[in-house]
Amino acid sequence: MLFNRTLLARASAVFLLGTAMLAQADTATVQAWPDRSAAVKVDAALEARVEQLLNGLSLRQKIGQMTQPEIRAITPDQVREYAIGSILNGGGGWPGNNINATPADWRALSEAFQIAALEATPGIPLIWGIDAVHGNNNVRGAVIYPHNIGLGASGNAQLVRDIGRATARAVRATGQQWAFAPTLAVVQHVRWGRTYESFGNDPALVARLGRAAVEGLQENLAQGIGVLASAKHFVGDGGTRHGTDQGITRATPEQLAKTHGAGYIATLDAGVQTVMASYSSWTDTRSATPNGKMHGNRELLTDVLKQRLAFDGLIVSDWDAIGQVPGCKNDDCVPAVLAGTDVFMVPFEWKRFIDNTLRAVQDGRIPMSRIDDAVRRILRVKLRAGLAMDGKVRETDATFATDADRALARRAVRESLVLLKHKPGLLPLPASSRVLVVGAAADNIHNQTGGWSRTWQGHETTNADFPAATSLLAALRQRLGSGNVVFDADGSREDPAKFSAVVAVLAEKPYAEMAGDIGLTSSLKHSRRYPEQLAALQRVAGRGAPVVTLLYSGRPLDVNDAANRSDAFIAAWLPGSEGAGLVDALVAPEAGKTWPGFSARLRFPWPGGPCQFSTHPDPKATGADKPWWPVGGGLSGFEKTASPAKALPEWPEPKGICPVL
Ligand code: BGC
Ligand code: BGC
Numbered sequence: 300m301l302f303n304r305t306l307l308a309r310a311s312a313v314f315l316l317g318t319a320m321l322a323q324a325d326t327a328t329v330q331a332w333p334d335r336s337a338a339v340k341v342d343a344a345l346e347a348r349v350e351q352l353l354n355g356l357s358l359r360q361k362i363g364q365m366t367q368p369e370i371r372a373i374t375p376d377q378v379r380e381y382a383i384g385s386i387l388n389g390g391g392g393w394p395g396n397n398i399n400a401t402p403a404d405w406r407a408l409s410e411a412f413q414i415a416a417l418e419a420t421p422g423i424p425l426i427w428g429i430d431a432v433h434g435n436n437n438v439r440g441a442v443i444y445p446h447n448i449g450l451g452a453s454g455n456a457q458l459v460r461d462i463g464r465a466t467a468r469a470v471r472a473t474g475q476q477w478a479f480a481p482t483l484a485v486v487q488h489v490r491w492g493r494t495y496e497s498f499g500n501d502p503a504l505v506a507r508l509g510r511a512a513v514e515g516l517q518e519n520l521a522q523g524i525g526v527l528a529s530a531k532h533f534v535g536d537g538g539t540r541h542g543t544d545q546g547i548t549r550a551t552p553e554q555l556a557k558t559h560g561a562g563y564i565a566t567l568d569a570g571v572q573t574v575m576a577s578y579s580s581w582t583d584t585r586s587a588t589p590n591g592k593m594h595g596n597r598e599l600l601t602d603v604l605k606q607r608l609a610f611d612g613l614i615v616s617d618w619d620a621i622g623q624v625p626g627c628k629n630d631d632c633v634p635a636v637l638a639g640t641d642v643f644m645v646p647f648e649w650k651r652f653i654d655n656t657l658r659a660v661q662d663g664r665i666p667m668s669r670i671d672d673a674v675r676r677i678l679r680v681k682l683r684a685g686l687a688m689d690g691k692v693r694e695t696d697a698t699f700a701t702d703a704d705r706a707l708a709r710r711a712v713r714e715s716l717v718l719l720k721h722k723p724g725l726l727p728l729p730a731s732s733r734v735l736v737v738g739a740a741a742d743n744i745h746n747q748t749g750g751w752s753r754t755w756q757g758h759e760t761t762n763a764d765f766p767a768a769t770s771l772l773a774a775l776r777q778r779l780g781s782g783n784v785v786f787d788a789d790g791s792r793e794d795p796a797k798f799s800a801v802v803a804v805l806a807e808k809p810y811a812e813m814a815g816d817i818g819l820t821s822s823l824k825h826s827r828r829y830p831e832q833l834a835a836l837q838r839v840a841g842r843g844a845p846v847v848t849l850l851y852s853g854r855p856l857d858v859n860d861a862a863n864r865s866d867a868f869i870a871a872w873l874p875g876s877e878g879a880g881l882v883d884a885l886v887a888p889e890a891g892k893t894w895p896g897f898s899a900r901l902r903f904p905w906p907g908g909p910c911q912f913s914t915h916p917d918p919k920a921t922g923a924d925k926p927w928w929p930v931g932g933g934l935s936g937f938e939k940t941a942s943p944a945k946a947l948p949e950w951p952e953p954k955g956i957c958p959v960l
Contacts, residue, residue, distance in 0.1 A: 324602040327585065331552035332560060335567065336609040349678045352423055353671060356382075360420060361674045362656050367428070367615065369646035370408070371396060375415035381653060382419040384677055385477070385642055386412060387428040388437065389618060390755025390811060398753065398764060399439055402473045402699045406692040409474025413690035423678065424686040426527065428477035428615070432496065432751050433875060434462075434708070435469035435699070440766055442469070442704040442876055443748050447482060447508075448853065449715030449872035451498030452899035452933075456511035458711055463515020465704045467526040472694035476684055477527040479575060481512035483562025484537030488912045489823070489903060491542030492815020495749060495853030495873055499902025500914035500930065502561030509562040513569040520572075523685035523693070530566040532577035532617060534599060535559040542912065544813035545578035545623075551585040563608070572612040572680045574604060576640060578620050594632075595624040600639035613641040613676040620644070631655040636665050641673035700767065705877060712871075712880025717933040718897040719905060720868035722941050725845050727887040727894045728800050733783045734775060735797075735844065737790040737835050738804035742772040746804075746851045749873035750811030757809030765876060771804060771849070774878035778886050790835040796843030802885065803839065805832045805861055806851040815853060822909035822952045823857040825850070833861055840864035847885065855905045859927070859947035869897075870905070896936040904929050908950040910957035923950040 356364070364384030370392055373383065394400040394408040409427060416425035435441040444450070444462050453459075463481075470478055482496040485505050498508045509530065516528040538559055539546030550558070563574070577593040590596055594616055604610045621643060622629035630651035635643070636659070645652040659665045687693060718726075728734065740746035744765040750757040753764050762770065769777070776784045787793045795801050805825060817823065826833035840846050841864070848865035850858060853873055862868045874881060888894055903914050908923025916926050927947060934942055 324598065326598060326602070328552045328583070328598050329602050329607050331556040332603050332607050333564060334607060335564070336607065338609055345679065345682055348682060349675055352678050353674055356420065356674065358660060358670070359653075359657060361670050362653050362660075363419075364423070364674050364677050365641060365643055365656070365670070366649050366653055367642050367644045368649040370394070372647045372649065375411040378412055378425065379415040379419045381650070383416065383425065384423070385426045385428060387644060387646070389646060390430050390437065390751055391753070393437065402438060402440070402696050405438060405473035406694075409692050410690050417688065417690050422688070424681060424688065424690070426477045426681060426684065426686070427475040428479055428529070429470060429475040430480070430751055431466050431470045431475075431478040432480045432482070434466050435473060436748070436752050438469075438473055439753070439764070440700055442700045442708050443752055443765075443768065444708045444875050445711050445715045446495040446749055446853065446873040446875070447498050448495040448902075449874060450711065451504060451508060451902040452717050452872065453711065453714040454504070454900065455714055456507055458714060459508045459511040460515040461707055462711060463512045464518050464525075465707055467516045467518065467524065468694070468698050469700065469704070470526045471524065471692070472696070472699040474692040475526065476686060477529065477573065478516055479529045479531060480516065481509050481528065481530065481566075482532070483509045483530055483566065484532070485558050485561070486537040486542070486903070487914055488539075488542030489854040489914060490817040490912050491537065491539065492544055492810055492812055492853070493536070494542070494903075497537055501902060502558050504902060506561040506565035510565040510569045513566045513571045517570060517572065521683060521685045523687060527572045527680060527684055528566070529573040529575050529615065530563055530571045531575035532579070533563060533574050533593065533604065533614075534577060535581050535593070536577040536579050539579050541819060542816065544816050547580045547582055549582045549584050552583060555581060563604070567608055567610055572683060573615055574610065574612065575615050575617055576600060576620065578617050578623065592620075592624045594620050594640065595634045595638050597638040605639055611676065611679065613673070613680050614639055615642040616640045616644050618644050618646060633659045633664050636669060641676045708875055709877040709880040709883065712874040712877050713883045713895065715872055715874065715899050716881070716884050716897055717870040717899045717901055718867065718936055719870055719928060719933065720862050720865060720943060721934050721936055721938065722845065722866045723939055725847065725867050726885065726936050728847070728885055730779065730887050730889070732779060732799040732886070734779060734785070734799065735793050735795055735801045735839065736772055736775060736784060736786045736804070737788065737801060737839055738806070738832060739788045740806035740851055741802070741804040742770050742786060742788070744768045744770055744876065745809050746806040747771070747874050747878065748876060749809045749851070749853055750815065752809065756811050756814055768876035769878040771802070771878040771881050774882040775802065777879070778882045788835070789831070790838035794842070795839045798844045801839045801844050801846045803836050803846055803848045803865065804851065805829070805836070805848060805858070807853060810853070820956050822957050823906050823912065824909040824952055825852075825856040825858050826860050827909070827952060836861055836864050849881065855901070855903050857906045857909045857911070857950075859907070860949045863946045863949065897934060900931050900933045901928055902930060905932060907947070909952045912957070923948070
């Protein structure tokens with residue numbers, strides 16, 4: 300069985316002459332995916348131009364096209380010297396390593412790189428990829444939209460499409476042409492630190508919203524308006540055991556395709572031009588085969604994605620991910636080339652990557668046909684991307700963060716809030732309210748924006764790094780008048796009885812990727828990780844004013860103790876830069892306008908206890924394992940009876956570690 304699979308995979312590689320070649324390996328893994336190959340439409344004129352450009356390149360230049368350094372590690376002169384085809388900036392990579400770089404600084408750097416690239420390879424521009432995962436979030440002054448977990452709760456594909464379009468404009472305005480988004484992970488365990496990058500636990504939802512994101516990002520691509528989108532991370536990133544980042548996903552071929560693959564089929568249908576491979580590994584539980592790291596998996600990258608699914612764009616590797624393939628290093632990985640990766644994200648060790656790959660081709664370890672397949676795809680994608688051939692970035696600051704973008708983000712915030720608890724009539728607070736605000740996060744933008752916001756981890760910033768953003772505190776002051784809003788971060792100074800209501804904010808410290816994983820010895824109990832937040836809430840609860848609590852988090856958490864001390868409880872996810880959207884839900888609108896209530900619903904079950912990590916809890920679960928709310932849960936705010944009717948059980952964390960689910 301294993302032997303046959305290898306043979307078939309080999310045989311299919313022989314046919315790797317171009318995307319029009321549709322020879323398919325016939326393995327269970329391949330058969331689990333729908334056969335899309337018939338859908339390929341070939342643009343003969345474009346393909347002819349691709350061949351012409353390809354034929355003009357030396358082997359060294361071809362490998363330069365396949366190499367993607369980070370802007371901190373390459374200069375425009377080196378782009379010219381090595382004929383580099385693409386660059387990226389990682390989370391927290393800015394022009395000149397300056398967090399305050401303006402959009403104009405970004406454009407200037409982009410032009411310098413582009414002009415150098417066009418001198419090295421006339422007619423072949425460079426593409427610059429950026430993690431614009433919730434707006435153009437690395438750049439000072441950007442409008443930052445809710446992370447995907449909030450957009451998933453909105454369930455609103457049109458909203459996601461609009462945000463994609465606005466993000467594309469903001470990215471073009473700073474000179475990039477490629478967004479490393481959307482994430483199509485279908486999260487199975489909320490221990491995973493990237494849960495917030497996911498729309499939800501339902502493959503159909505991820506497919507619907509992922510498709511909308513790509514449609515928005517890539518809209519008018521050929522006219523130089525949209526940006527290249529990147530469906531990531533192929534495939535199974537959200538399925539790893541215990542939610543361990545970059546871990547092992549155990550699934551049958553059918554589960555892999557139907558659960559984790561759904562977003563890929565949908566985004567390929569929408570014409571997504573790039574796919575990023577996943578750091579994770581796949582173990583086939585049907586045949587008990589550990590297939591290892593996705594970056595070395597030719598069956599999935601080539602036989603499935605490129606052939607069965609007829610993807611004719613490019614596959615990009617993730618940040619230094621090739622170094623994790625057995626036998627590879629960050630600068631040397633023949634297996635990843637053979638598996639089908641086209642662009643190699645080799646942020647720092649790119650020079651040695653070029654030398655090593657060149658040698659591997661010269662030694663015959665990589666066939667020229669594989670190099671040509673990669674470069675053909677790269678050229679095809681570039682020709683489709685409507686790139687300016689004089690290297691100039693046409694957009695201006697005026698298109699970067701518009702009032703309309705802020706209004707869109709504000710609406711997205713309001714549409715993403717899930718109301719978990721409510722005493723009828725409490726919300727909306729009358730516009731005449733005098734409000735006591737507690738919780739340090741109420742005045743801290745980075746708690747609103749989370750990871751991938753100005754920096755990679757998102758917590759190293761102060762409010763000054765987000766000019767034009769509005770915290771919840773600032774937005775409340777704008778709406779109710781400064782004199783009617785008093786801030787007492789730890790709740791120790793003020794007497795709640797003197798106010799019409801208390802607004803309390805709980806928050807997770809921002810995180811990205813593995814730094815956000817909840818380890819096996821920890822739990823979902825928020826007050827265990829942040830006892831000072833519960834303490835602040837305890838100081839003001841039950842003291843004469845109703846308490847409305849908001850939680851900023853990248854995942855659903857066990858908050859039963861906090862909810863019991865609140866009269867209303869809102870899962871606000873990671874809402875982004877527009878605090879006014881929170882106030883739109885909390886406070887009654889101006890006369891003549893109607894309060895919208897809460898339309899968002901849960902796309903992950905909300906835990907009822909500290910150890911409920913699975914996004915598919917046992918429907919028969921009782922006690923601490925029974926979710927507080929199932930998927931689809933949430934109140935509108937218009938209900939006539941209180942929910943929940945009685946206090947939630949406050950389960951202690953188990954002694955030792957949570958049972959492994
Ligand atoms: C992440 C990707 C991201 C890339 C570039 C990786 O660590 O997994 O999602 O696009 O870095 O910043
Ligand atoms: C970069 C991120 C990247 C990460 C990978 C960071 O230094 O800024 O973009 O995803 O490294 O480990």
